[in-house]
Amino acid sequence: MAKDGKLVESITSRETDFAQWYTDVVKKAELTGYTSVKGCMVLKPAGYAIWENIQKELDKRFKETGVQNVYLPMLIPESLLNIEKDHVEGFAPETAWVTQGGSQPLQERMCIRPTSETLFCDLYSKDIQSYRDLPRLYNQWCSVLRWEKTTRPFLRSREFLWQEGHTAHATAEEAEERTIQMLNVYADFAEEVLAIPVIRGQKTDKEKFAGAESTYTIEAMMHDGQALQSGTSHNFGDGFAKAFDITYTDKDNTLKYVHQTSWGMTTRMIGAIIMVHGDDDGLVLPPRIAPTQCVIIPIRQKAEGVLEAAEKMAKALEANGIRVKLDDSDRSPGWKFADQEMRGFPMRIELGPKDLENGQCVLVRRDTREKIVCPIEEAGAKSAELLNQIQKDLLERAREFRDSHTYEAFDYETFCKTVEEKPGFIKAYWCGDRACEDKIKEDTRATSRCYPLGDKGNAPEGATCICCGKPAAKLIYWGRAY
Amino acid sequence: MAKDGKLVESITSRETDFAQWYTDVVKKAELTGYTSVKGCMVLKPAGYAIWENIQKELDKRFKETGVQNVYLPMLIPESLLNIEKDHVEGFAPETAWVTQGGSQPLQERMCIRPTSETLFCDLYSKDIQSYRDLPRLYNQWCSVLRWEKTTRPFLRSREFLWQEGHTAHATAEEAEERTIQMLNVYADFAEEVLAIPVIRGQKTDKEKFAGAESTYTIEAMMHDGQALQSGTSHNFGDGFAKAFDITYTDKDNTLKYVHQTSWGMTTRMIGAIIMVHGDDDGLVLPPRIAPTQCVIIPIRQKAEGVLEAAEKMAKALEANGIRVKLDDSDRSPGWKFADQEMRGFPMRIELGPKDLENGQCVLVRRDTREKIVCPIEEAGAKSAELLNQIQKDLLERAREFRDSHTYEAFDYETFCKTVEEKPGFIKAYWCGDRACEDKIKEDTRATSRCYPLGDKGNAPEGATCICCGKPAAKLIYWGRAY
Numbered sequence: 001m002a003k004d005g006k007l008v009e010s011i012t013s014r015e016t017d018f019a020q021w022y023t024d025v026v027k028k029a030e031l032t033g034y035t036s037v038k039g040c041m042v043l044k045p046a047g048y049a050i051w052e053n054i055q056k057e058l059d060k061r062f063k064e065t066g067v068q069n070v071y072l073p074m075l076i077p078e079s080l081l082n083i084e085k086d087h088v089e090g091f092a093p094e095t096a097w098v099t100q101g102g103s104q105p106l107q108e109r110m111c112i113r114p115t116s117e118t119l120f121c122d123l124y125s126k127d128i129q130s131y132r133d134l135p136r137l138y139n140q141w142c143s144v145l146r147w148e149k150t151t152r153p154f155l156r157s158r159e160f161l162w163q164e165g166h167t168a169h170a171t172a173e174e175a176e177e178r179t180i181q182m183l184n185v186y187a188d189f190a191e192e193v194l195a196i197p198v199i200r201g202q203k204t205d206k207e208k209f210a211g212a213e214s215t216y217t218i219e220a221m222m223h224d225g226q227a228l229q230s231g232t233s234h235n236f237g238d239g240f241a242k243a244f245d246i247t248y249t250d251k252d253n254t255l256k257y258v259h260q261t262s263w264g265m266t267t268r269m270i271g272a273i274i275m276v277h278g279d280d281d282g283l284v285l286p287p288r289i290a291p292t293q294c295v296i297i298p299i300r301q302k303a304e305g306v307l308e309a310a311e312k313m314a315k316a317l318e319a320n321g322i323r324v325k326l327d328d329s330d331r332s333p334g335w336k337f338a339d340q341e342m343r344g345f346p347m348r349i350e351l352g353p354k355d356l357e358n359g360q361c362v363l364v365r366r367d368t369r370e371k372i373v374c375p376i377e378e379a380g381a382k383s384a385e386l387l388n389q390i391q392k393d394l395l396e397r398a399r400e401f402r403d404s405h406t407y408e409a410f411d412y413e414t415f416c417k418t419v420e421e422k423p424g425f426i427k428a429y430w431c432g433d434r435a436c437e438d439k440i441k442e443d444t445r446a447t448s449r450c451y452p453l454g455d456k457g458n459a460p461e462g463a464t465c466i467c468c469g470k471p472a473a474k475l476i477y478w479g480r481a482y
Numbered sequence: 483m484a485k486d487g488k489l490v491e492s493i494t495s496r497e498t499d500f501a502q503w504y505t506d507v508v509k510k511a512e513l514t515g516y517t518s519v520k521g522c523m524v525l526k527p528a529g530y531a532i533w534e535n536i537q538k539e540l541d542k543r544f545k546e547t548g549v550q551n552v553y554l555p556m557l558i559p560e561s562l563l564n565i566e567k568d569h570v571e572g573f574a575p576e577t578a579w580v581t582q583g584g585s586q587p588l589q590e591r592m593c594i595r596p597t598s599e600t601l602f603c604d605l606y607s608k609d610i611q612s613y614r615d616l617p618r619l620y621n622q623w624c625s626v627l628r629w630e631k632t633t634r635p636f637l638r639s640r641e642f643l644w645q646e647g648h649t650a651h652a653t654a655e656e657a658e659e660r661t662i663q664m665l666n667v668y669a670d671f672a673e674e675v676l677a678i679p680v681i682r683g684q685k686t687d688k689e690k691f692a693g694a695e696s697t698y699t700i701e702a703m704m705h706d707g708q709a710l711q712s713g714t715s716h717n718f719g720d721g722f723a724k725a726f727d728i729t730y731t732d733k734d735n736t737l738k739y740v741h742q743t744s745w746g747m748t749t750r751m752i753g754a755i756i757m758v759h760g761d762d763d764g765l766v767l768p769p770r771i772a773p774t775q776c777v778i779i780p781i782r783q784k785a786e787g788v789l790e791a792a793e794k795m796a797k798a799l800e801a802n803g804i805r806v807k808l809d810d811s812d813r814s815p816g817w818k819f820a821d822q823e824m825r826g827f828p829m830r831i832e833l834g835p836k837d838l839e840n841g842q843c844v845l846v847r848r849d850t851r852e853k854i855v856c857p858i859e860e861a862g863a864k865s866a867e868l869l870n871q872i873q874k875d876l877l878e879r880a881r882e883f884r885d886s887h888t889y890e891a892f893d894y895e896t897f898c899k900t901v902e903e904k905p906g907f908i909k910a911y912w913c914g915d916r917a918c919e920d921k922i923k924e925d926t927r928a929t930s931r932c933y934p935l936g937d938k939g940n941a942p943e944g945a946t947c948i949c950c951g952k953p954a955a956k957l958i959y960w961g962r963a964y
Binding site for chain 2: 033034035036037040041042043044045048049051052068069070071072073074075076077080093094095096097098099100101102103109110112119122123126127138142143145147149158159161
């Protein structure tokens with residue numbers, strides 16, 4: 001029975017209305033909370049704890065590559081934002097402006113950072129003098145603000161949390177190497193930790209970051225077949241360096257411009273977790289990112305020995321490195337099952353008087369509902385094993401889903417029909433012209449997600465553009481996207 | 483030899499000019515960096531790494547008391563800020579206002595959070611319905627903005643990093659208990675981790691937080707004798723609950739107001755570490771907060787076997803849980819010593835060919851410069867022991883300094899003279915009248931820092947106010963403050 005006597009409320013099914021299902025899960029799993037600040041998000045404990053785990057895992061991986069954390073101001077004076085032309089054009093339309101500080105109007109208005117390239121350039125222009133000062137490998141964890149018109153929790157909100165890495169290098173090669181290195185850090189993290197398979201690719205000029213020479217991306221497929229851009233890594237070449245005059249004296253005593261990169265991942269990934277793994281009973285969290293990995297639910301908990309056994313079991317699981325919670329609240333077991341399922345904790349253990357008699361307990365997987373009877377003394381080791389299995393299976397299942405929803409098209413009619421009727425990725429050749437990209441978007445609402453890294457992204461001889469029929473340059477993954 | 487052929491530059495001595503010494507240390511230890519955003523701070527890797535350690539230690543302690551992390555918006559609509567009268571009066575003069583979002587002027591302007599009481603109240607008013615929903619023990623890590631006129635790195639800047647805890651309770655007693663509990667968490671953290679002894683006390687009405695019923699504080703003494711308010715914990719009673727209509731249905735089915743607290747600690751503590759432990763050679767970091775605890779400096783590192791031995795030693799220290807760095811750069815040993823001292827890393831190990839011959843190395847304490855010769859194979863265990871000793875000694879030394887700079891006064895002339903001539907704390911009785919507090923500040927620039935918790939803060943029978951001579955109510959710690 002629920003809090004006020006009701007059973008746990010059910011949610012809209014994914015088939016009925018995927019968008020409503022998403023909203024229901026976010027709310028019922030208590031990931032976000034109420035705020036009267038329009039377009040902004042409140043991350044409640046269940047949502048923020050996922051973000052903390054994302055931070056911990058990413059931060060460790062960044063530091064292993066030599067990255068150091070810093071913190072820069074949240075405000076950018078307008079004159080600083082205006083220095084790099086493409087960059088300001090890309091971001092000015094969606095910035096929020098501070099015009100008054102204390103009781104005085106400001107002499108120069110400042111925007112709340114939508115991203116911090118300009119601030120890092122400002123710092124680097126003073127900080128970097130010699131080749132000895134390179135590379136600079138800085139990252140910051142913060143929130144940014146972009147004045148979006150329509151918003152959805154995690155996927156698009158005016159303020160969101162992220163990390164932004166900003167590096168400066170002596171050579172173009174080093175910058176390109178770092179750009180790809182960080183893309184791979186994101187891809188490995190998404191696959192290993194979030195169990196989300198991703199396409200590693202490069203953005204077309206139309207879709208690249210404002211001010212970047214090239215933008216790399218990892219693209220994931222949600223359960224409704226739509227794409228989610230999940231992490232990006234940009235190579236700026238020396239464009240920002242020239243605009244901000246960031247130079248260093250090289251070993252040969254000549255003055256050179258640095259080459260820069262930036263790369264970011266956001267709270268959007270929580271949306272990805274929901275939409276890749278969730279089901280009609282709620283959230284399904286991959287074990288490696290789940291704040292609680294196992295809930296122990298006592299059956300007839302007032303019966304002799306049950307709670308004691310459950311507590312002992314919780315300790316055994318902890319000793320196996322499992323993040324475990326014992327739910328000894330005064331709800332019914334049925335309510336607790338539904339609650340654990342809604343919150344997406346990867347497994348539960350049911351333990352009642354009969355189980356105790358038989359020296360056993362029941363492990364239940366969140367993802368498949370499979371029940372596994374297990375001797376009590378083996379619960380710790382068995383749970384650890386099961387969590388590993390769940391992690392693997394979630395990735396495998398998501399990969400199968402994505403692959404079975406990835407199509408090819410070699411003529412425009414099939415292409416348009418596929419976009420309309422078969423949600424997913426469509427691989428199709430493209431000539432490289434912006435006009436075709438624009439037309440495809442207008443005709444189908446599908447955008448170019450990316451072309452695969454390296455040779456795989458190049459169209460073979462004789463391939464033709466899906467739109468205009470001219471010789472193709474690239475193999476593009478197309479899809480409707482969040 | 484330094485980077486460009488110079489020796490490590492020296493800094494102003496504390497005796498000569500304490501403020502300049504502070505600025506020199508912050509700059510030369512590379513804790514902060516350049517920014518053209520006036521009044522704001524750039525935390526560079528050396529500064530931010532200290533903050534990360536502060537976060538880690540505090541966060542662990544918060545969670546042990548049941549606190550959960552959340553994230554709320556950075557913007558506060560003006561109407562929300564205006565709801566609690568005392569609160570808005572306290573903060574409105576120093577807020578920054580966003581008046582434009584995207585290309586449109588906002589219908590209602592919003593301020594960047596100077597603190598988030600109003601946002602938490604907004605959330606709690608929707609989120610809390612029943613006694614089952616209490617207590618709420620939320621905390622957030624974020625930055626806040628207050629439009630200060632004069633700023634100094636870490637001590638006072640427009641934007642700073644902090645955590646702000648916000649709790650809601652069923653009863654006044656529970657709220658008071660939580661307020662004191664968190665004050666003690668701060669005090670224990672300051673003493674155990676930062677090696678900074680603190681006075682735990684309560685603020686007078688004049689000095690309490692805007693909107694609070696009572697404010698508790700920990701007060702530390704800097705090396706120049708000035709006080710630094712180092713953490714505060716506020717009991718709001720049901721004042722905010724009434725203003726924001728935050729009620730719950732109790733077990734007896736009646737509607738009641740919640741009782742709330744908030745508590746915060748900031749990047750200011752990095753300033754405290756500098757000003758309590760630093761010396762004329764630079765920063766001195768307590769081992770428990772130091773990002774690097776030991777630097778191994780090879781002497782004649784190109785000589786056979788030296789670097790190999792140094793690397794082996796680094797591993798041995800790591801195995802002892804020590805955060806160690808091997809400085810194998812191409813600087814001279816003398817430069818490296820000065821650099822390690824400037825950055826405040828608590829100890830170094832010197833290791834050269836002669837040491838290798840003798841099977842020994844030299845451990846050097848940053849705080850006392852004491853040199854300890856130690857067999858190479860014992861370096862790991864000995865260093866761990868030494869770091870513990872340094873941690874203890876720093877606290878002890880700071881406590882002795884504080885106690886020997888804490889004075890008493892029983893007449894106003896002595897009081898004023900002491901403030902002027904003997905920088906430190908002065909304990910003196912006070913009648914409880916705001917007028918006396920104001921006069922003391924005007925005459926001496928000393929403010930009431932706090933009165934000790936519990937009975938110790940009450941003046942004994944017969945004690946008289948240092949200012950007006952009327953019967954005293956409280957024993958106050960007075961001092962000039964940052």
